Amino acid sequence: MKFGLRCLSTWIVLTNWNMGFGEDVPYVSPSFLAPVGELVHQSTIPLEWDETKSIAWEAPLVGYGQSSPVMWNDRVYITSVEGKSKESQLVSEFRLVDGQPLWAYRHSTANPGENTDYYSRAAPTSVLNQNGVISWFEAGDVVAIDHGGRLRCKVNLVE
Numbered sequence: 001m002k003f004g005l006r007c008l009s010t011w012i013v014l015t016n017w018n019m020g021f022g023e024d025v026p027y028v029s030p031s032f033l034a035p036v037g038e039l040v041h042q043s044t045i046p047l048e049w050d051e052t053k054s055i056a057w058e059a060p061l062v063g064y065g066q067s068s069p070v071m072w073n074d075r076v077y078i079t080s081v082e083g084k085s086k087e088s089q090l091v092s093e094f095r096l097v098d099g100q101p102l103w104a105y106r107h108s109t110a111n112p113g114e115n116t117d118y119y120s121r122a123a124p125t126s127v128l129n130q131n132g133v134i135s136w137f138e139a140g141d142v143v144a145i146d147h148g149g150r151l152r153c154k155v156n157l158v159e
Contacts, residue, residue, distance in 0.1 A: 056099075057098050057099035058099060059094050059099035059100070059101055060101070061078065061080050061092065062080055062082060062090055062092065062104055062106075063080040063081050063082030063083070063088065063090060064080055064081055064082070064115070065078055065079055065080030065081070065090075067079045067124060067125045067126065068125040070125065070126050070127065070128055070133070071096060072128050072129075072130075072133075072147065073096075074095060074096045074097060075093050075094070075095065075096060075102070075147065076093070076094045076095075076096050076099075077091060077092065077093055077094075077126055077128060077133045077135075078091075078092055078094070078126075079091050079092075079124070079126060079135050079137070080092065081109070081115065081137070081138075082106075083109075083112075083115065084114075084115055085109075085112035085113060085114060085115060086109050086112055086113055086114075086115045086138075086139065087108060087109055087112050088106050088107070088108060088109065089106070089107055089108075089109050089135075089137045089139070089141060089143075090104050090105065090106045091104070091105045091126065091133060091135045091143065091145055092104040092105075093133075093147075093149065102149075103148075103149035104149075105143070105145050105149050105150075105151065107141070107143060107151075107154065109137070109139045109141065110139055110140060110141050110156040110158065110159065111139040111140055111141075111156075111158055112139070113138075113139065124136045124137070124138070131144075131146060131147075131152070132144060132145050132146035132147050132152060133145050133147075139156075139158070140156050140157040140158030140159075141154065141155070141156055141157075142154070142155045142156075142157060
């Protein structure tokens with residue numbers, strides 16, 4: 001029951017974190033596949049790519065991550081984990097135009113677990129809005145970070 005109450009409390013806090021979008025907000029991709037009606041036109045999607053073709057930029061990622069990136073204006077956000085037992089969880093921001101790393105927020109994992117191919121490694125895709133990015137990690141940690149890389153809220157859903 002404690003887990004359910006913590007999930008409900010977290011949901012209430014996050015949904016009341018001013019999630020509305022104003023009319024002056026430019027195009028963004030705040031979640032996986034973007035909002036309905038704002039998808040990329042199919043004629044602009046590359047059909048072939050490799051190490052030299054259709055790659056705009058590459059950037060180093062601290063640790064291991066497999067979440068989908070989300071974008072806000074000229075920024076890209078991605079999550080990753082680091083350590084033998086995923087001791088650290090990270091949310092990183094990159095510049096969209098060239099992949100320049102801008103900041104990485106790192107916090108300790110509340111419930112470390114073995115880092116293997118058989119378990120998730122920062123797989124959930126983050127969501128975001130004009131206030132920042134919200135990331136949920138496999139260990140039960142949820143963090144809300146503003147666009148400057150400062151922590152706004154951190155909750156562990158397992159404790």
